[in-house]
Amino acid sequence: MKKKIFATAIASVASLAMAQTVNTSLWFDGSDQQVATGGDCVYDYTDCPTTTMGYWYDYDDRKNDHGGSYAMYPFDTTGYYGSMIAPEIENLGYVVIQFHLEDPTTTGQTAEYPYNFVGFGFNVVNGAKDPLDLTAAGGICATYTSDINVTLEIAEATSGDASCFVTLKASPTPTTVSSKIADFKQPSWVDAKNKLGSCAEAFAAAQSVKFKLDGGASAADGKLRIFEVGPDGTCKGGKSVAATEPSSFSCKADGDGHAACGDAPISIKAAAAAGSVKATLSGRTLSFNGINDGMFEIVSLQGQVVKSGKVASSISLSSLDAGVYMVRVSGKSVHMSQKILVK
Numbered sequence: 001m002k003k004k005i006f007a008t009a010i011a012s013v014a015s016l017a018m019a020q021t022v023n024t025s026l027w028f029d030g031s032d033q034q035v036a037t038g039g040d041c042v043y044d045y046t047d048c049p050t051t052t053m054g055y056w057y058d059y060d061d062r063k064n065d066h067g068g069s070y071a072m073y074p075f076d077t078t079g080y081y082g083s084m085i086a087p088e089i090e091n092l093g094y095v096v097i098q099f100h101l102e103d104p105t106t107t108g109q110t111a112e113y114p115y116n117f118v119g120f121g122f123n124v125v126n127g128a129k130d131p132l133d134l135t136a137a138g139g140i141c142a143t144y145t146s147d148i149n150v151t152l153e154i155a156e157a158t159s160g161d162a163s164c165f166v167t168l169k170a171s172p173t174p175t176t177v178s179s180k181i182a183d184f185k186q187p188s189w190v191d192a193k194n195k196l197g198s199c200a201e202a203f204a205a206a207q208s209v210k211f212k213l214d215g216g217a218s219a220a221d222g223k224l225r226i227f228e229v230g231p232d233g234t235c236k237g238g239k240s241v242a243a244t245e246p247s248s249f250s251c252k253a254d255g256d257g258h259a260a261c262g263d264a265p266i267s268i269k270a271a272a273a274a275g276s277v278k279a280t281l282s283g284r285t286l287s288f289n290g291i292n293d294g295m296f297e298i299v300s301l302q303g304q305v306v307k308s309g310k311v312a313s314s315i316s317l318s319s320l321d322a323g324v325y326m327v328r329v330s331g332k333s334v335h336m337s338q339k340i341l342v343k
Contacts, residue, residue, distance in 0.1 A: 026230035039125030054122035068102030072249035077262030098249040101215030121210030139232030141178035147222025155208040162190035164199035176237035
């Protein structure tokens, strides 16, 4: 009876994702800051013209576990609408974090078995962690480097902290691995209430894909780079660490998906530029006030320049999809960056 109830629950959760179909081609190759799983749009505050993907974020043991571990990013977010990921894509062509795993016995953690961790991953649909059936992916591949072992996890609503995982061995050079669904296992210590019949159930109701760095209750420091992620067998490899990657990372994550440097996270409404210099959007017509020379760029949330040209009194944005963009102007007398919301 218990197995029957559990199976019904899994079927119910999986049915929520029936409207979405997993993308069976490569999801991430470093050319876009989002991950093309085939799930719905991650930007809940605006309409997306097509079904899209997940968005990279970090997490650690500070918020809920009295830990002291954290992630660091190489670039300030200024000019990237609060994004920690966009400048990595533009400057490096992959995503990277520097991790610090703090000894949990020094931070006041009271768990019977102290632990420490930093994670880096993406939700397969949206910020609400709606599920998506990843069964057709057949498994997961990744091209990565890491200074310690990484657990690649498929998180869903039932298993709690005991997510299905495979271990990616530490590698200082880009390494490509591909694991089938049958290769994923839950940890041996999983409680009965969190135990799945098999990890096929996790793939059928997946909420997130995560790369977790577990310090094993010991202090550790290093870097994790992700060059590719996708369904089993789709990662091509042949990647290398960029010569332009900074040697020191100074942008510290706050443990809640943001970095404590650069721009504030993007807001729904457009923010006015300081003083009399600003861009004004009326419908689909963009006007510049206090600017009479220079060049402009309209930049998408993926960091792509979607429109550019000489500054004029009015510019039509009729060709753009609805969404949030950054307007950048560079001229002899002014340099300006401003967010706009195109409806």
